[in-house]
Amino acid sequence: MRGMNYEDLGGKSILVLGKTRAVSAEEFDTLLKLNKIERLGSYKEGVALIIEGRMMNPYEEAESVRLYELGIAPIIELSHFEEWLCKSIEPNRLLMSLKLSRNQERLVNFLKNPYITDELFFKLLKLYDWQNEGLFDNDANRDVTASIIGRFYTDLDRNHNVQYAMSGLAHLIERYGTEALITAISELAPIARELKTPSDRSYAGVLDAMALHSDTSEGILSLLIGERAKLLAYREPLGLEKELLALNTEEINTILSQNTTLSEDGAALLEYTYPQLIASNTRLSEERFDRLMKKYPHALAANATLTPKMQQWLYALGDETVFESLAANPITENTILEKLFETGRFRVQLAMNPSLAPQKLERLFLSQDADVLLALSANLSTPIALLYQLSLDQRFERSVKTNPAFGKHIQTYNIGWN
Secondary structure (H helix, E strand, O other): OOOOOHHHHOOOEEEEEOEOOOOOHHHHHHHHHHOOOEEEOOOOOOOOEEEEOEOOOHHHHHHHHHHHHHOOOOEEEHHHHHHHHHHOOOHHHHHHHHHHHOOHHHHHHHHOOOOOOHHHHHHHHOOOOOOOOOOOOOHHHHHHHHHHHHHHOOOHHHOOOHHHOHHHHHHHHHHHOOHHHHHHHHOOHHHHHHHHOOOOHHHHHHHHHHHHOOOOOHHHHHHHHHHHHHHHHHOOOOOOHHHHHHHOOHHHHHHHOOOOOOOHHHHHHHOOOOHHHHHHHOOOOHHHHHHHHOOOHHHHOOOOOOOHHHHHHHHHOOOHHHHHHHHHOOOOOHHHHHHHHHOOOOHHHHHHOOOOOHHHHHHHHOOOOHHHHHHHHHOOOOOHHHHHHHHOOHHHHHHHHOOHHHHHHHHHOOOOOO
């Protein structure tokens, strides 16, 4: 009965059958008092609301049936009322109470409560004492870690054990990370220790996920750069670019040269050392395009920031290696793709291109060329019917199963696939 206005219960009495769920019985009664609602132990005339809680005993179940038949008051399920009750909590009053009492058991119960706001959850998390132990080293720590994952991991039904594994926390950051969530995780005492002084390899996956996530703040990235400069160089959008360039190592600079979010200044700095990588990956200005056109047209043809005019200039060169790069480039204009397709060549590159029309991908499938079929099996735009057929061939089965488009189709239609 979500339409009921629970605020109208002030000054009235309710009957609760069974046990509370989101909060303890004591906490439940405290919240009732704050809302000026009286809780009855048994039915009395004038009761305004009857609530069915969890684990009702046989007497309570019989009483619920009797009261339902009498129809003397609305009967609702506990969760709707508990949700309203928990959202009536005054955050500052609760935070002050927990700070003064230092009642960690009560704090953990609130952290496990699904009805408090995320803002309050993050504030409460800062009050928790990890007892100088790891995220899963004792029952309380395990419960708190599980509550973090359980609150923000929206597909929990498909991943029942994700709440109780370090990999689950890393997966949470990868899939559902926000700046607020990642910052909150970084401030957990066990994680904060690892950020300052890495010593426990079990946290590596969590820190890797932070390093790669686009919403991780620069303050956290600066703590990661010492151990994870290579990962940070892969990150898009790129953060701490100046700091990474200042390291001036060949490995880092090579990765940066392939980062599509490298700045104009960063690209200019690396262009003369890694011209082909810069030509293929970084955002092109007309000046850079003109400068690199003479020596590296095939690399430029693979760049995802080519303008239509740039594409036409490259196509006009009539160079075979340029045609190959254009055929595989997802941003190549349809007019150019059409011309390349009609030549009957560049079939493997065209089969890789997710921008090629489905009808043309189907025509490529008919060639039965193994290299073309392998490219089609990994193409996000290959029609599902073709992917099914390709999956029956051992040569392409793995590629189809790792194709995100096919995986999404399987999940959408809830098809069993092992």
